[in-house]
Amino acid sequence: MRAERPTGRRARSIQDLLSALAELPDDVVHDHLVREDFRRRVEDVFGDHELGGAIGCLEQGHVLHVRDALRRVIGDRYGEVPV
Numbered sequence: 001m002r003a004e005r006p007t008g009r010r011a012r013s014i015q016d017l018l019s020a021l022a023e024l025p026d027d028v029v030h031d032h033l034v035r036e037d038f039r040r041r042v043e044d045v046f047g048d049h050e051l052g053g054a055i056g057c058l059e060q061g062h063v064l065h066v067r068d069a070l071r072r073v074i075g076d077r078y079g080e081v082p083v
Contacts, residue, residue: 011041014078021067030066033059038070051077 011017017038021029032038036059043052054073058066 012045014046014074017041018071018074021070026067029070033066033070048077 009016009020011020024032033055036056039052039055039059042048042055051073054077055070058069058073
């Protein structure tokens with residue numbers, strides 16, 4: 001069992017979220033996806049239910065490359081967002 005280890009970071013924008021995705025270890029990214037943290041943050045904090053729905057689809061399936069999949073759905077919604 002993995003120990004939960006808070007990073008101390010909070011994504012306050014889509015840009016922050018993308019930046020965090022680039023720096024977080026793979027297991028942490030995966031755990032956040034499984035716990036639906038990304039979807040809830042996008043919907044509740046950013047107010048973007050369309051992007052939240054796309055992230056929710058990732059949560060429902062087995063995603064091998066979680067980080068790439070998240071970047072792709074964010075890019076589909078917002079275009080290229082500089083990190």
